[in-house]
Amino acid sequence: MDKIKIHFLGASGTVTGSKFYIETPESNIMVDCGMFQGLKELRQLNWKPLPINTSKINVVLLTHGHLDHTGYLPRLVKEGFGGKIIGTAPTLAITKIILMDSAKIHEEEAEQANAEGYSKHHPALPFYTVKEAENTIDFFQSEPKDKWITISENIRFKFKYNGHIIGATFIELEIFGKLFVFSGDIGRTEDLLLSSPECPKWADYLFIESTYGNKLHPQENVDDLLIELINKTIREKGNLIIPSFAVERLQSLMYTLWSLFKKNKIPNIPIFIDSPMGNNVLSVFERFPDWHKLPIKEYHAMCHHFNIISSYADTWKTIDDPRPKIVIAGSGMVTGGRVLTYLKQLIDEVSTTVLLVGYQAEGTRGRQLLEGAHELKLFGKYHPIKATIKHIESLSAHADQNELLHWINAIKNIPETVFLIHGEPLALDAFRSKIKDVHGWHIHIPKLNEVREFLI
Template sequence: MEKLQVQFLGGSGTVTGSKFYLNSEEIKILVDCGVFQGTKELRKQNWEPLPIQVDEVDFVLLTHGHLDHCGYLPLLVKQGFKGNILGTAPTLEIAKIILEDSAKIHEEEAERANAEGYSKHDPALPLYTQDDVVRTLKFFKSIEEGETVMLSPNCTACFKYNGHIIGSTYIEMIFHGKVLVFSGDVGREEDHLLHPPKRPQWADYLFVESTYGDKDHPDEDVEGIIQDLVDQTIRERGTLIIPSFAVERLQSLMYLLWKLYDKNKIPNIPIFVDSPMGINVLEVFERHPDWHKLDPREYKNMCNHVTLVSSYRETWETIDDPRPKIVIAGSGMVTGGRVLTYIKQLAEKKSTTILLVGFQAEETRGRKLLEGATELKMYGKYIPIRAKVAHLESLSAHAGQSELLSWMEDIKNVPEKVFLVHGEKETMAIYKDKIHEKYRWNCHIPDLYETVEIPI
């Protein structure tokens, strides 16, 4: 009997680093290939080679283009991967943007660390370089949403629309008649920009994300909260800084702010979008209109309503602009990117507000701000935080607990096993109980690097 082993190389007991290795005599597949983010112990593992024969991997299947699902790809190639990296066209475009940006940040941070001498390593090295990314892109191969791809004589894969971000899918794999479903990150039922996720109909083995498995998103008055923050920013002649994920969240924020202005709910306050990556993602929206709800007129009006910042010179001009203003800049968890420059320069002012939108992983600067940090370490120095901190949870691109449970309710069979991944341990324990309560399904929470055997 053919045996299939699944090893959890990431996204297990943590929200980041998703990598699921399927190993059989017939075929070897990685579903997602993300980097770890958050705690130092997790991030250190990005520097370690994978405990598998990388040169034997036939395919990488990408559910979507976020860094915690694709960011390890250049390292995989450096370790000898020479197969195909499959994803939808928007996913591969997003992955390209994110990998290029990530490599540039790694190179800049290594250069800065060496110049200022704050790294423990001599010399400090980037995790990977822009040249590594160029080599990685050669393995990209796009597939259509809903298309069944033959990976081997007894293995097919189908990528199905999943909301969350543009291009995102869940993956339905059939191996020797067994259906394995990898949820990727499940999107929201109601989203400003995206259509509702499709739902799986059958799953012998289900690998499902658990980011918000312990709770639903609050029923927030998002427009009212943003309106109040804008009014406060104008009144105090300050700056509203919104750290944002460059993919989806940034575009959603642009849309929300434009709609508020269009409905005369906020005045024409200057809005600066300082995220070269986010600007590139806007172009992906323009190229793939079938993947989102925006019509061309809305897209054009939304883009015209903001000032797009591309160069560092413009970043400093924005910081020095004395007018009350809104700045949307990456990254969403304040782990890197242009937003660090704004926080470093403006967070000492009481007239500054930092609005966090969405999930903040453990030990990220975003989580520390939420927990009331009075200083943040940036570039080897501690920056005092006197800015006000606000939080919007309901803008998350991840399904909440009820939405996750609903996403599974069209599955007609009883899965042989459900694996809970992409979540923090306490969250997954609650989610496991909820799934058992509603469906009576057999759930398992795998440990990092655990291997399970699936009989085929």
């Protein structure tokens, strides 16, 4: 009797770094290949070679394009991977944008650290370069959703629509007749721009994200909250800074603000979009209209309403602009990107409001702001926080506990094992108890680098 092994190389006991390596007698497969973010001890794991022979991986399957699911790909190639990297067409378009932007940031941060001498490493090196990101893109191969794709004689997979961000899917991976279902990140049942996620009907082994496994999203009136903050910004002649993920959150925010303006609920306050990656993602919405709900005519009208910043020089012009304004800039967890420049200059002003609009992983600057930090370290120096910090949790692109349960309720069989992944310890344990109470299924919470064997 043959066996397969699954290596939990990321998103195990933590939210980020999603990587699952499956060894089989016919082919070796990796599902997602993300970077760790957040806590320093997690980020340091990115620099360690994987505890597997990467040259033996035949194929990488991507659930979606976010950095914590794709950001390790250039390192994988550098370590010897030479197979195919497969995702839906919009997922690969997003992944290309994210990898190129990430590589540029890695290079710029290393250069700045060396110039200003605030790195402990001499010299500071980029995690990967633009050239290495470009080399990775050569391995991309797109496949449609809802179609079985053969990997080998007894192994095939199918992408299924999952909401969350454009192009995102869950993966049904059939290995010698057993169905392994990898949820990726599950979207919301009610989303401004995307349809509701589809649900799996069968799973012998289920690998499900648990980001909000212990929470329900609050029933907030997002429009009213934004109107209130915008009016406050105008009254105080201040700045409303919104750190935003470039994929999906940025586009949702743009659409919400555009809709409020069209309905005369907010004045024509200057709104600056300072996210080169986000600007590129907008073009993906234009290229793949079947993957979202935003009509193209509305898309163009919306884009013309905003001040789209492309150059870093314009970032500084925006900071110096004395008018009350809204700035939406990456990154969403305040881990990098141009939002750091705005915060460095403006976070010590009482007229500044920082609005957090998504999940803030443990160890990120966004989580520090959320938890009431009195200072923030930016570019090697501490800056006092005098700005007002606000949070709109209901704009999250992740399903909450009820939506996660709804997603698995469609499964008709009893899975042999449900693996809870992509969550912090409290969320994982709460979701384990909830599934146990509702379904009575066998649940396992894998540890990082754990290996499980399955007989087939």
